[in-house]
Amino acid sequence: MEDTVTTSRIVIVEDNEVVKDGFALLLNGIDKYEVVNSYIKCEDALKNLKSDSPDIILMDLELPGMHGVEGIQRIKKELPEVNIIVITVHEDSDLVFQALCAGASGYITKTANYSSLLEAIDEVNAGGAPMSKNIARMVVESFQKNQDSPLTKRETEVLELLSKGKSYSIISEELFIHKETVKSHIKNIYFKLQVHSKAEAIEKALKDKLI
Amino acid sequence: MEDTVTTSRIVIVEDNEVVKDGFALLLNGIDKYEVVNSYIKCEDALKNLKSDSPDIILMDLELPGMHGVEGIQRIKKELPEVNIIVITVHEDSDLVFQALCAGASGYITKTANYSSLLEAIDEVNAGGAPMSKNIARMVVESFQKNQDSPLTKRETEVLELLSKGKSYSIISEELFIHKETVKSHIKNIYFKLQVHSKAEAIEKALKDKLI
DNA sequence: AATCCAATACTACATATTGGGGTAAATTAC
DNA sequence: GTAATTTACCCCAATATGTAGTATTGGATT
Numbered sequence: 142m143e144d145t146v147t148t149s150r151i152v153i154v155e156d157n158e159v160v161k162d163g164f165a166l167l168l169n170g171i172d173k174y175e176v177v178n179s180y181i182k183c184e185d186a187l188k189n190l191k192s193d194s195p196d197i198i199l200m201d202l203e204l205p206g207m208h209g210v211e212g213i214q215r216i217k218k219e220l221p222e223v224n225i226i227v228i229t230v231h232e233d234s235d236l237v238f239q240a241l242c243a244g245a246s247g248y249i250t251k252t253a254n255y256s257s258l259l260e261a262i263d264e265v266n267a268g269g270a271p272m273s274k275n276i277a278r279m280v281v282e283s284f285q286k287n288q289d290s291p292l293t294k295r296e297t298e299v300l301e302l303l304s305k306g307k308s309y310s311i312i313s314e315e316l317f318i319h320k321e322t323v324k325s326h327i328k329n330i331y332f333k334l335q336v337h338s339k340a341e342a343i344e345k346a347l348k349d350k351l352i
Numbered sequence: 353m354e355d356t357v358t359t360s361r362i363v364i365v366e367d368n369e370v371v372k373d374g375f376a377l378l379l380n381g382i383d384k385y386e387v388v389n390s391y392i393k394c395e396d397a398l399k400n401l402k403s404d405s406p407d408i409i410l411m412d413l414e415l416p417g418m419h420g421v422e423g424i425q426r427i428k429k430e431l432p433e434v435n436i437i438v439i440t441v442h443e444d445s446d447l448v449f450q451a452l453c454a455g456a457s458g459y460i461t462k463t464a465n466y467s468s469l470l471e472a473i474d475e476v477n478a479g480g481a482p483m484s485k486n487i488a489r490m491v492v493e494s495f496q497k498n499q500d501s502p503l504t505k506r507e508t509e510v511l512e513l514l515s516k517g518k519s520y521s522i523i524s525e526e527l528f529i530h531k532e533t534v535k536s537h538i539k540n541i542y543f544k545l546q547v548h549s550k551a552e553a554i555e556k557a558l559k560d561k562l563i
Numbered sequence: 564a565a566t567c568c569a570a571t572a573c574t575a576c577a578t579a580t581t582g583g584g585g586t587a588a589a590t591t592a593c
Numbered sequence: 594g595t596a597a598t599t600t601a602c603c604c605c606a607a608t609a610t611g612t613a614g615t616a617t618t619g620g621a622t623t
Contacts, residue, residue, distance in 0.1 A: 218499050241495040270488035274480030280491060281481035284452040288429050293569060304517060306554035308581095308609060322571050328612080329569095337611075343517035504598060519580060533600050539583080540598095548582075 148172070149266060152193050153179035154186045154200035154212065155228070160251075164199060167255055174262065181205065183212030190219055197262060198225045202236060210239045217244035224265040228258070234279055241280070247271040287350040291333045299326045301352045304343045359383070360477060363404050364390035365397045365411040365423065366439070371462075375410060378466055385473065392416065394423030401430055408473060409436045413447060421450045428455035435476040439469070445490055452491070458482040498561040502544045510537040512563045515554045 151174055155161040161179050168174040177193045180186045184206050186198070198216065202209030213225055226247035227240050237248055249261050250273045261271035272280065290297060295316075302312045309327070313320040327342075336342045346352045362385055366372040372390050379385040388404045391397045395417055397409070409427065413420030424436055437458035438451050448459055460472050461484045472482035483491065501508060513523045520538070524531040538553075547553045557563045 214499075221499060238495065241492055242497055244496055244499070246489070246492060264485065267485055268489055269485030270492035272488065272492075274475065274478055277481040277483065277488070278457070278479055280495075281452055281457060281483075284449065285455055286453060288432060288455070295570060304515075305558075306515060306517070306550040308551065310609080311551060318570085319572055321573060324611085325571075325573095327610090331611085339517040339610080340519065340522055347516075506599065521580080529599085530601055532602060535582085536601075537599080538581090542582080550581080 148175050149197055149262060150175055150177045150193070150195045151262070152177060152186060152195040152198045154181070154183055154198060154204065154209075155179070156181045156201060156204050160201075164258070167258075168262075171259070183207040183209065183215070186212070187215055187219070190216060194220070195223055197265060198223055199228050199258075199262075200225060202227060202229045202231060202240060210236070210243050213240060213243035213245055226261055226265060226271065232273075232275055232279075237276055237279060238283070248276045249273045250276070285350070286352070290349075290351045292330060292351055296326050296330050296333075297352060299323060300330055300342065300346055303327070303339060304346065304352055359386050360408055360473060361386055361388045361404070361406045362473070363388060363397060363406040363409045365392070365394055365409060365415065365420075366390070367392045367412060367415050371412075375469070378469075379473075382470070394418040394420065394426070397423070398426055398430070401427060405431070406434055408476060409434055410439050410469075410473075411436060413438060413440045413442060413451060421447070421454045424451060424454040424456055437472055437476060437482065443484075443486055443490075448487055448490060449494070459487045460484045461487070496561070497563070501560075501562045503541060503562055507537050507541050507544075508563060510534060511541055511553065511557055514538070514550060515557065515563055 151168055153161055153164050153176060155164065158181065161181065165176040165179050168176050177195060178186075178189060180189075182205055183200075186193075186200075200209055200212065204212070207215075209227070209229075213227075216223060216225065224246040225244060226249065227245045228249055228251060229236075230251050231237075232250055240248060246265050247261055247270055249257060249271055252273075257273075264271040292300065298316065299312060302315060307315070309320050309323045313323045316323070330342060331337060334342055334345045336345055343352075362379055364372055364375050364387060366375065369392065372392065376387040376390050379387050388406060389397075389400060391400075393416055394411075397404075397411075411420055411423065415423070418426075420438070420440075424438075427434065427436065435457040436455060437460065438456045439460055439462060440447075441462050442448075443461055451459060457476050458472055458481055460468060460482055463484075468484075475482040503511065509527065510523060513526060518526070520531050520534045524534045527534070541553060542548060545553055545556050547556055554563075
């Protein structure tokens with residue numbers, strides 16, 4: 142009698158055949174993992190997604206044809222419950238956040254050691270989100286605001302509301318101050334940030350993590 | 353000759369004295385860690401911050417007096433280089449994000465096992481961001497967009513730019529389409545989201561993770 | 564006590580933006 | 594080949610925005 146409950150159905154998407162087959166060989170050598178299929182393109186993986194019905198997909202981002210980020214998006218749309226772990230050489234911050242936004246549940250960088258791959262698979266199965274050290278730090282730091290903001294507390298508050306698309310009138314109502322006071326604050330914000338419009342202010346504020 | 357390079361100066365802020373002293377005892381029993389001081393309140397930790405000059409602060413969030421989230425903020429303002437690891441029983445999502453926004457570099461939940469605490473310390477020292485499984489998953493999921501958006505790709509694009517404070521004119525320039533087309537898209541967005549203004553649309557979009 | 568900064572509020576003015584009502588062609592996707 | 598998407602245009606009135614000033618108050622710092 143097979144114990145299917147503890148066996149993870151795994152699909153690999155990786156254009157480097159040596160790496161792809163290496164992963165498959167490694168994983169198939171362990172009872173609790175089963176590589177149901179492996180592909181060199183997202184397009185192929187998508188075609189067989191339903192029949193493969195993987196629990197976990199290991200995928201590279203730099204692939205021939207469709208980019209991995211879009212691949213993640215499409216795969217998650219079709220099979221929302223699948224856990225996708227990105228395995229790549231890229232630590233580029235934009236790419237990391239794009240992949241996570243697209244629906245990746247983990248992001249680990251390719252290293253010489255295979256044990257971290259196995260740990261990552263076990264970790265998503267346990268409801269976690271495996272990430273390499275640097276990636277985890279990048280992700281956590283993305284939440285943190287600049288501690289040396291030139292703006293006062295009130296100005297920051299106003300700018301935050303402005304960034305939510307609220308008008309001067311609405312901001313004044315929410316902060317229980319006069320509309321003209323809001324205008325004063327915004328004038329000061331624009332001067333401090335050296336900008337001349339809402340869009341520029343928000344852009345700079347996001348870039349400098351002032352809000 | 354002491355090897356100060358590999359010794360981590362640690363401060364503990366924890367109101368449960370048994371836990372506090374337990375941590376201190378555990379860490380002081382290992383050469384590479386040195387608990388320089390431990391407190392039951394953030395206020396006390398802040399007073400001695402400069403003289404303690406810790407590399408790492410382990411802190412609870414629920415504390416008498418100042419709340420841990422504000423404590424993190426103040427500590428990071430004074431000592432930006434310190435790595436703060438939150439150690440708490442709370443897995444409440446708001447609290448997690450507040451702590452990370454305030455400047456925490458790690459967030460682990462209190463468990464019976466002490467080895468995860470030691471691992472967490474080593475991980476921040478290595479430039480990582482230690483998190484419990486559930487916390488990591490919460491953090492990663494916070495990036496993910498709703499896969500069942502009622503909006504089309506173009507509409508999402510328009511709404512994204514709108515949420516950055518850009519006017520119809522600017523959006524039309526950036527997307528190389530006519531301003532009237534932008535208006536059409538926005539009219540459709542408002543209809544689909546059942547809203548009647550920019551602020552409402554952005555609010556709903558953020559709430560439903562459409563952007 | 565003197566000074567600075569933050570937060571508040573006002574006047575005035577020109578221009579730009581927004582939201583609502585319609586309609587409809589061209590393109591893309593299934 | 595039909596449906597959905599993307600594109601573009603008309604009209605209109607109300608509201609919002611950005612700029613330029615001035616000025617009072619309260620709290621903190623020195």
